[in-house]
Amino acid sequence: MSETNRNRLLLAVALLLAAIYLFPLYWMYITALKTGSEMFRTPPSFWPDDPQWSIFPFVFQLKGMGLFLWNSTVIASGSVALIAVLGTGAAYVLARYRNVWVDVGLFLVLMLQVLPASLMITPIFVLFTLTGILDYPRMAVILAIAAKSMPFFIVLVRATFMSVPMELEEAALVDGNSRVGAFWSIVLPLARNGILVAAILIFMQAFGEFVYSKSLIQEIELQPSSVGLNAFMGPNTNEWNRIMAFASIYVTPILATFVLLQRRIVSGLTSGALK
Amino acid sequence: MRRLYSSLVDGRGFDLCLIGVPLVFLLLLSGVPLAYNVVMSFQAVDMFSLGSFVRPWVGFDNYRQLIAQPEFWPIMGHTATFLIASIAGQFLIGFALALFFWVNFPGASWLRGLFLVSWVMPGLVVGAVWNWLLSGDFGVFNFVLHQLHIISGNVFWRSDPAFALWSVVIANIWLGTSFNMIMLSVGLSSIPADLYEAAELDGAGALFRFWTITLPMMRSTIGALISLGLIFTLQQFDLFAAITAGGPNNASNVAQYWAWDLSFKQYDFAKGAAISVIMIAVVMVASVYYVRSTRHEVRG
Amino acid sequence: MTTQIEFSGVNKHYGAYHALKDINLSIDQGSFVALVGPSGCGKSTLLRSLAGLEKITGGDISIAGEVVTKLPPRKRDVAMVFQSYALYPHMTVEENLTYSLRVHGVAKAERKKAAAEVATTTGLTGLLHRYPRELSGGQRQRVAMSRAIIRNPKAFLFDEPLSNLDAALRVHMRKEIRALHDRLGATSVYVTHDQIEAMTMADHVVVLRAGAIEQQGHPLDLYDKPANKFVAGFIGSPAMNFLPATVIEGGAVTIDLGAGPIGLSIPVAAPVGARILLGIRPEHLTLTAPGEGRFDAPVAFTESTGSTTFVTTATTPEMMVVETGRRMVASGDRVGLAFADTSVHVFDAETERRL
Numbered sequence: 001m002s003e004t005n006r007n008r009l010l011l012a013v014a015l016l017l018a019a020i021y022l023f024p025l026y027w028m029y030i031t032a033l034k035t036g037s038e039m040f041r042t043p044p045s046f047w048p049d050d051p052q053w054s055i056f057p058f059v060f061q062l063k064g065m066g067l068f069l070w071n072s073t074v075i076a077s078g079s080v081a082l083i084a085v086l087g088t089g090a091a092y093v094l095a096r097y098r099n100v101w102v103d104v105g106l107f108l109v110l111m112l113q114v115l116p117a118s119l120m121i122t123p124i125f126v127l128f129t130l131t132g133i134l135d136y137p138r139m140a141v142i143l144a145i146a147a148k149s150m151p152f153f154i155v156l157v158r159a160t161f162m163s164v165p166m167e168l169e170e171a172a173l174v175d176g177n178s179r180v181g182a183f184w185s186i187v188l189p190l191a192r193n194g195i196l197v198a199a200i201l202i203f204m205q206a207f208g209e210f211v212y213s214k215s216l217i218q219e220i221e222l223q224p225s226s227v228g229l230n231a232f233m234g235p236n237t238n239e240w241n242r243i244m245a246f247a248s249i250y251v252t253p254i255l256a257t258f259v260l261l262q263r264r265i266v267s268g269l270t271s272g273a274l275k
Numbered sequence: 276m277r278r279l280y281s282s283l284v285d286g287r288g289f290d291l292c293l294i295g296v297p298l299v300f301l302l303l304l305s306g307v308p309l310a311y312n313v314v315m316s317f318q319a320v321d322m323f324s325l326g327s328f329v330r331p332w333v334g335f336d337n338y339r340q341l342i343a344q345p346e347f348w349p350i351m352g353h354t355a356t357f358l359i360a361s362i363a364g365q366f367l368i369g370f371a372l373a374l375f376f377w378v379n380f381p382g383a384s385w386l387r388g389l390f391l392v393s394w395v396m397p398g399l400v401v402g403a404v405w406n407w408l409l410s411g412d413f414g415v416f417n418f419v420l421h422q423l424h425i426i427s428g429n430v431f432w433r434s435d436p437a438f439a440l441w442s443v444v445i446a447n448i449w450l451g452t453s454f455n456m457i458m459l460s461v462g463l464s465s466i467p468a469d470l471y472e473a474a475e476l477d478g479a480g481a482l483f484r485f486w487t488i489t490l491p492m493m494r495s496t497i498g499a500l501i502s503l504g505l506i507f508t509l510q511q512f513d514l515f516a517a518i519t520a521g522g523p524n525n526a527s528n529v530a531q532y533w534a535w536d537l538s539f540k541q542y543d544f545a546k547g548a549a550i551s552v553i554m555i556a557v558v559m560v561a562s563v564y565y566v567r568s569t570r571h572e573v574r575g
Numbered sequence: 576m577t578t579q580i581e582f583s584g585v586n587k588h589y590g591a592y593h594a595l596k597d598i599n600l601s602i603d604q605g606s607f608v609a610l611v612g613p614s615g616c617g618k619s620t621l622l623r624s625l626a627g628l629e630k631i632t633g634g635d636i637s638i639a640g641e642v643v644t645k646l647p648p649r650k651r652d653v654a655m656v657f658q659s660y661a662l663y664p665h666m667t668v669e670e671n672l673t674y675s676l677r678v679h680g681v682a683k684a685e686r687k688k689a690a691a692e693v694a695t696t697t698g699l700t701g702l703l704h705r706y707p708r709e710l711s712g713g714q715r716q717r718v719a720m721s722r723a724i725i726r727n728p729k730a731f732l733f734d735e736p737l738s739n740l741d742a743a744l745r746v747h748m749r750k751e752i753r754a755l756h757d758r759l760g761a762t763s764v765y766v767t768h769d770q771i772e773a774m775t776m777a778d779h780v781v782v783l784r785a786g787a788i789e790q791q792g793h794p795l796d797l798y799d800k801p802a803n804k805f806v807a808g809f810i811g812s813p814a815m816n817f818l819p820a821t822v823i824e825g826g827a828v829t830i831d832l833g834a835g836p837i838g839l840s841i842p843v844a845a846p847v848g849a850r851i852l853l854g855i856r857p858e859h860l861t862l863t864a865p866g867e868g869r870f871d872a873p874v875a876f877t878e879s880t881g882s883t884t885f886v887t888t889a890t891t892p893e894m895m896v897v898e899t900g901r902r903m904v905a906s907g908d909r910v911g912l913a914f915a916d917t918s919v920h921v922f923d924a925e926t927e928r929r930l
Contacts, residue, residue, distance in 0.1 A: 010380040096290070109301070117512065120308055124304075171663070178647070179647075181678065201395075211535065
């Protein structure tokens with residue numbers, strides 16, 4: 001078999017595998033476009049007879065998704081900002097030195113990374129009630145997410161900082177810059193891509209966060225989309241086309257960002273998580 | 276004052292400041308809750324004492340009552356099943372896909388990356404989609420299985436106690452397979468090609484090379500990945516919330532969902548704390564292994 | 576001449592590891608000093624301590640009369656060329672060159688002018704708007720040098736700047752760096768593990784081993800009068816031959832090369848019975864017909880570069896002889912070895928010090 005034929009065959013198999021794997025996503029979009037009766041047809045149709053494009057604005061209005069998405073954005077942005085500001089410095093110090101204290105710090109960070117949110121939420125809820133932070137529910141969620149996701153950010157960004165040669169910073173020091181100046185003008189610009197990728201990953205995570213938001217935010221007008229979607233799915237719902245429309249509106253921005261920045265995100269993720 | 280300033284700008288103070296602030300933040304928001312959780316698990320906590328620090332001390336009562344509950348052992352069993360089945364499924368399918376995409380062809384790395392969308396999607400959306408896919412009467416999953424002659428009648432994945440847990444397992448395998456696959460791909464591509472060339476010259480066949488070179492060289496990747504899988508799987512909450520909510524009758528309930536259910540549905544914060552303490556201890560053991568697997572790093 | 580750099584009693588500990596042991600060294604204004612030694616000897620640590628990149632744990636360092644021990648690098652006014660060049664990858668050549676000027680608040684127009692000037696002297700004109708990744712190894716090296724020159728600092732520090740270049744370019748850059756040093760009248764401290772670089776470039780060579788100075792002085796003094804066996808073996812290439820010997824009556828010694836004792840009449844300032852080492856450089860040995868030299872030895876093998884022949888003897892310890900031109904000796908031949916008494920270095924076998 002020639003090289004090109006082999007490649008074509010492999011590509012065809014790969015496309016088939018991807019199609020099977022990504023079928024649930026396809027089904028989400030297709031279901032959203034089906035009418036109520038077509039949705040429950042047997043055998044199911046794999047292409048909508050009469051695509052209901054109007055379902056997207058309809059569900060958006062019906063469920064007040066503008067507010068939900070806005071809250072998700074506020075929570076995700078707040079978390080990313082807090083994590084990036086605090087986590088970048090920690091990652092830098094943990095990358096730059098190799099001694100017992102750094103090992104201890106790294107160990108603590110990795111340990112904190114593994115705590116399941118659904119187990120931590122009980123004490124966090126009680127403590128936030130006691131300290132009054134719960135009066136600002138979105139703030140409370142941002143703080144909780146920041147504590148939860150910062151270790152992951154630190155691990156990823158630390159890997160980026162480790163790939164910036166130490167001599168560059170030293171050269172800047174000898175050239176007359178202070179530690180602060182060298183960090184800003186040399187180290188940060190060189191680590192920018194890695195930090196950006198980690199921030200995007202954190203944003204995606206926080207944008208979909210559910211446990212903390214569900215537990216800490218009672219007011220419906222402050223809840224993010226994940227909680228909204230959960231409320232939409234009652235135990236015996238049959239509004240699947242609307243639910244799938246909600247889900248589609250919710251995830252499409254995330255999917256679009258991911259597909260656009262796929263290469264960078266994948267390489268950023270793989271350089272940090274396991275090495 | 277001058278000394279402090281110059282230390283902040285030129286010396287140790289700069290590092291201490293950069294690491295100190297986040298550490299204090301993490302201690303306050305993770306360390307303190309962690310410790311407080313342990314304290315709470317030994318107290319009697321109800322809706323009225325929620326707002327005060329001083330609560331009656333009950334010793335191991337919460338734990339005793341928890342274990343005495345008839346659902347305790349079944350839920351622990353479900354947790355173990357969920358963990359083992361999810362990790363095994365994610366890992367094996369992920370490894371198979373990674374091996375396939377290891378063969379280089381145009382577009383391989385882009386397509387491979389595309390799989391990761393399952394991992395970046397909000398867990399609740401994944402849950403919602405699978406909830407619909409696994410629907411008993413109208414679910415497309417049943418339809419496909421039926422067409423393939425694997426099942427004859429419809430399986431009520433979410434409401435049949437025999438299958439409820441497995442519906443979450445299936446969704447979780449789908450969600451995590453891509454992450455496993457990407458990480459294993461990285462591990463595979465980091466094995467130097469000349470090792471295989473040398474083995475081939477030594478007369479080793481493909482399967483033999485896989486056992487004697489690929490697997491041993493991947494050991495630390497696999498170790499880290501399995502422990503990461505354990506950590507991620509124990510964190511999985513959204514799928515339960517979106518697919519079965521632990522039902523029917525706790526048939527698909529697991530520890531991490533139960534802890535939340537006890538605290539926020541039954542307002543039994545003390546028992547919620549007690550189950551959290553137990554599970555966090557389990558996670559800690561897993562993470563020690565993870566940390567050890569990630570130790571072999573070199574400065575780039 | 577005035578002293579530009581002074582190390583007095585400098586010590587450096589990394590935990591229990593003693594990296595620099597009581598270093599005393601003064602460097603004259605305008606001189607070119609090479610710090611040389613095997614890897615791990617502390618030469619780079621010493622240089623980095625001078626730059627302020629390492630904190631010393633004892634003693635003082637002063638530059639141009641000012642004690643800088645506690646000052647951060649930016650207040651020391653020294654320039655450094657790194658082994659990896661440490662060019663800022665996200666900046667053009669011009670931005671790399673003028674980074675220090677920018678830090679010190681020099682106006683943009685002036686910076687551009689300075690960069691253009693330096694670029695002319697180092698042959699970088701036309702490359703100013705490229706990024707480091709678009710340059711060859713030699714060009715990067717020049718950028719690193721130029722970045723140091725542009726500042727007119729109190730001292731230039733070089734940390735093995737040529738080790739990433741190929742052999743031909745290295746020889747060329749050796750001359751260029753030295754010429755630049757002379758033209759600028761600068762004070763340079765140059766770290767290298769290559770004794771040839773140290774010998775050919777420096778006015779003053781400091782040999783370090785295990786964190787301590789073994790010997791310092793003019794390069795030829797080190798060659799002619801090594802203070803101990805280590806320096807004798809380190810300076811000069813190929814390395815000096817060392818023959819264990821015992822002092823006997825009447826200004827003579829016996830050596831044993833594996834085929835029984837051989838008596839040699841060499842005046843040695845040591846008591847009878849003392850165990851010593853005779854050091855003879857390969858280039859100071861000459862081959863003769865058997866029986867016509869000081870003693871005979873069988874040949875193990877010969878290597879010839881065309882202009883020079885290296886002959887290794889089948890003795891214990893083996894000896895190397897360097898002969899110019901080609902010598903037709905083959906493995907197994909017996910040859911005589913001749914040398915002048917004045918070319919023999921004598922060391923105590925126990926302390927390894929020069930006698």
